[in-house]
Amino acid sequence: MNPKNVGVIENPDGYGKVGNPICGDVMELFIRVKDDIIADIKFKTFGCGSAIATSSMITELAKGKTVDDALKITRKDVADELDGLPPQKMHCSNLAADALSEAIKDYKSKKKKK
Amino acid sequence: MKRIYLDHASSMPIDPRVFEFAKPYLTKEFGNPSSLYSVGLEAKQAIEEARGKIANLINAENGKSIIFTSGATETNNLAIRGTALRNIRDGKEVVASAIEHISVLNPMKELQKNGFTFNIVPVDSNGMVDLDKLDNLLTKNTTVTSIMYANNEIGTIEPISEISKIVHEKGRYLHVDATAAAGRVPIDVQDEGIDLLTLSSNDMYGPRGAGALYVKPGIKIQSILPGGGQERGLRSGTENMFAITGMGEATQIAKKEMKEESTRLKKIRDKLIDEILKIDDAYLTGHPAKRLPHHASFRFSHIEGESILLNMDMYNIQVATGSACSHKTLEPSHVLLAIGLKHEEAHGSMVITLGRSNKMEQLSMIVKAVKDTVQRLRNLSPLAKEKER
Numbered sequence: 001m002n003p004k005n006v007g008v009i010e011n012p013d014g015y016g017k018v019g020n021p022i023c024g025d026v027m028e029l030f031i032r033v034k035d036d037i038i039a040d041i042k043f044k045t046f047g048c049g050s051a052i053a054t055s056s057m058i059t060e061l062a063k064g065k066t067v068d069d070a071l072k073i074t075r076k077d078v079a080d081e082l083d084g085l086p087p088q089k090m091h092c093s094n095l096a097a098d099a100l101s102e103a104i105k106d107y108k109s110k111k112k113k114k
Numbered sequence: 115m116k117r118i119y120l121d122h123a124s125s126m127p128i129d130p131r132v133f134e135f136a137k138p139y140l141t142k143e144f145g146n147p148s149s150l151y152s153v154g155l156e157a158k159q160a161i162e163e164a165r166g167k168i169a170n171l172i173n174a175e176n177g178k179s180i181i182f183t184s185g186a187t188e189t190n191n192l193a194i195r196g197t198a199l200r201n202i203r204d205g206k207e208v209v210a211s212a213i214e215h216i217s218v219l220n221p222m223k224e225l226q227k228n229g230f231t232f233n234i235v236p237v238d239s240n241g242m243v244d245l246d247k248l249d250n251l252l253t254k255n256t257t258v259t260s261i262m263y264a265n266n267e268i269g270t271i272e273p274i275s276e277i278s279k280i281v282h283e284k285g286r287y288l289h290v291d292a293t294a295a296a297g298r299v300p301i302d303v304q305d306e307g308i309d310l311l312t313l314s315s316n317d318m319y320g321p322r323g324a325g326a327l328y329v330k331p332g333i334k335i336q337s338i339l340p341g342g343g344q345e346r347g348l349r350s351g352t353e354n355m356f357a358i359t360g361m362g363e364a365t366q367i368a369k370k371e372m373k374e375e376s377t378r379l380k381k382i383r384d385k386l387i388d389e390i391l392k393i394d395d396a397y398l399t400g401h402p403a404k405r406l407p408h409h410a411s412f413r414f415s416h417i418e419g420e421s422i423l424l425n426m427d428m429y430n431i432q433v434a435t436g437s438a439c440s441h442k443t444l445e446p447s448h449v450l451l452a453i454g455l456k457h458e459e460a461h462g463s464m465v466i467t468l469g470r471s472n473k474m475e476q477l478s479m480i481v482k483a484v485k486d487t488v489q490r491l492r493n494l495s496p497l498a499k500e501k502e503r
Contacts, residue, residue, distance in 0.1 A: 001424055006494055021458035021497060024418055024437070024446075028496040044496040048420035048437070052494065 001049065003056035005063070007042040013110065016102025019095050025051050029059075029099040033107055036066050043099070050089040054078050054096040067104050073097060115430040118476050122408065122469035123266045123294060124434055129319035129364055129470075136321065136360035147353050148344065157355055164362025168326050171365045172292075172311060173302040175331050181345045182358050185325040186293040186314035187217040190260075192327055192338050192349065193289045193310045194221040197258050198230065200336035204286060205255025207231045211243050211262065211272075212452035218260050218291055219448075235261075239454050240401040241270035249280050256285035258310075263295035267436050267449040267465055268400030269409030271299065278307030287333060293317050297368035298376055298406050309333055313365075315357060319470070320364030324357035379468045380407035382477060386466065389481040393488055399450065399463065408468040413455065416498040417491040419463045425490060426464075429483040434465040 009030035019025040025047040032040035041063050045055040057078050062070040075093040079085045085093060139160065145153035147161050165177035174180060183189045198208055208222050212234050226232040233251045236244050243261055252259065259281045264271040274290060281288040289310040292301055297318035303311055310333070315324035329335055329348075341350025387410050390396055395415035414422070419437025426433050436447030437460070446460035464484075492498040 001421075001428060003494065017496070021461075022456075024457070024461045026496050044494060046416065046495040046497045047418050049424040051418075052421060 001052065003052050005042050005056065005059035006044070008044065009040060009042050012103075014103040014105075014107030016099045016104075016106060018098045018102060019047070021046060024048065025092065025095050027051065027055055027095050027099040029055075029103045031062075031103045031107060033067060036068070038062050038065055038067060038070055047092065047095075048089070050085055050092040051095060053082055054085070054093045055099075057081050058096040058100050062100055067107060071101055071104050073100065118429075118431045118480060119471055120466045120468065120480070121432045121434045123317070123465070123467040126316055126319050126469060127471075128316075128321050128360065129367060131367060132320055132360045132364045135363040136356050139355035139359050143355070145355075147355070148342070157353075160355065160359050161353060164358050164365075167362040167366040167369075168313065169328075171296065171301070171369045172313070172328060173304055174328050175304065178346075179328055179331055181327045181329060181348050182353065182361075183325045183327060183345075183349055184323055184354070186215075186291070186312055186317070187325075188339075188349075189312040189314070189325040189327045190215065190217040190289075190291055191221045192335070193312060194218060194258055194260060195225065195338050196335035196348070197287055197289070197310060197333070198225055199338075200334050201257045201286065205253070205257050207233070207253060207256040208258045208260070209233045209235060209248070209251050209256055209285070210260040211235045211237060213237050213241055213265050213268070213270075213449045214260055214262055215266065215291055215293065216448075218262070218289075222260070231255075237270075237452055240404075241265055241268045241399075241449070241453050242401060242404070243272050243277060245273075245276060245280060248277065249284070252281065252284040254284060256281075258287050258289055259285050260289040260291065263290050263292040263301065264299070264406050264409075265400065265449060266294040266467075267447055267463075268411050268453065269294075269405035270401040271295065271404045271406060274306045274308065282307065294409075295406060297365070297372060298408060300372065303328055303330070310335075315361035315364060318361075318364045318368045321357045321360040323354050324361040326361065375470065376407040379472065382472060382474050383408060383410050383466075383468055385474070385477055386410050386480065389477070390484055393485060396488070399453065399455075406467075410466045410468075412464050412466075413450075413459055414462045414464070414488050415459070416462070416495045417488060418461050421491050422462070422464050422487055425487040426483055429479075429487075431480060431483050434467070436463040436465065437461050 012030040013033040014031040078093040145157035147158040287309040291312040293314040311328040399411045419435030450460035
């Protein structure tokens with residue numbers, strides 16, 4: 001267990017938070033965007049091994065991609081990249097994909113306002 | 115890193131002395147105890163000796179009161195279904211505590227589906243059975259009441275003698291699941307007023323594949339596994355000689371060494387609790403004093419138990435958790451919910467059960483690994499407060 005991109009970005013260009021502590025999974029995701037490309041990405045996760053692994057993996061997959069390409073990353077991509085997840089843990093990869101799309105949505109809405 | 119195994123409630127290695135003792139029953143002593151020729155009679159003799167050793171551990175009236183099964187799950191099923199169904203004319207009500215093992219709760223739910231009334235007795239925040247509520251739930255139609263001797267997840271030891279008095283005033287039979295307690299604390303079925311008792315071989319350094327049910331002489335139960343009529347007709351199937359003779363030997367060793375070993379482990383356990391409770395927002399689960407001597411269980415705020423387990427494994431230290439994420443159902447442990455923990459609190463649990471391989475010298479390594487793990491996961495956690503990170 002050696003997750004990548006753990007932490008927060010101060011004043012991020014996009015921020016997403018999904019899950020709730022009762023279910024046992026909360027993920028926060030922060031992105032820094034330059035020319036529509038995800039230049040930096042950090043996360044914080046409360047959850048099981050799979051939740052942490054999928055969080056880490058999605059940050060790796062998204063980094064360097066354009067925001068539109070990053071939006072196309074599916075939960076299946078995350079799971080495949082991890083060489084599969086047990087069936088009862090697939091929702092963890094869902095969480096990671098949701099957090100990323102929330103962060104990108106946040107970025108896009110902020111951009112419109114400018 | 116050398117392995118430090120701290121999950122003895124989950125599995126134990128077979129004691130080498132037990133293995134040596136039982137090995138011949140896998141090879142040259144291959145007789146079937148049901149056969150009438152000498153090879154069979156020798157096997158029969160070995161089983162009866164094992165029965166005697168088990169009766170001796172729990173001060174049972176005689177060896178005949180012990181019935182061998184395949185393990186604790188089957189034993190709990192036989193105790194509950196076998197007693198409830200055999201005594202159905204006396205009533206169709208069963209009672210269990212909220213923190214019983216799933217192999218007690220599920221057979222009771224099965225009875226409920228078939229027309230029985232199943233009532234659950236709550237426990238307090240330390241996991242002690244609510245004796246007033248128990249008294250209120252019992253009626254003259256209650257045939258089986260099942261209360262565990264000690265809980266496997268939180269270590270709490272129940273006041274079985276008191277419970278026995280309450281049960282016998284109104285209800286009929288008290289079944290006690292002693293899987294977690296046997297071989298750790300002394301048990302006396304006659305003195306404590308126990309009618310049916312579950313024992314597991316592997317939980318006392320015996321081989322897997324054997325368990326035993328004590329049935330107080332005079333109590334009638336029926337088989338849940340009909341067939342050739344072994345074990346006085348109560349458990350058919352050719353006997354697992356290796357596991358049964360091994361269980362007998364393991365029980366005898368436990369009887370002899372329990373006091374010394376439990377005292378030794380309790381010292382390590384107490385120190386471990388002291389050290390781990392120094393961590394911010396770390397709490398003991400279960401009773402602080404009335405608990406199994408080898409058992410330490412905790413919860414940590416803002417982190418999740420399966421992550422704790424996996425992170426501890428990187429230090430080659432094996433612990434258990436009652437976290438939802440570690441269960442196939444994704445539900446948190448029913449035991450932790452029963453003692454009043456919220457879902458998010460139950461997620462952060464860690465259970466340590468010490469055993470023969472554990473030494474005081476391992477303590478600093480264990481404490482360091484727990485501290486580092488909690489710190490690391492809190493650094494990762496969006497829920498952790500600033501001071502915890």
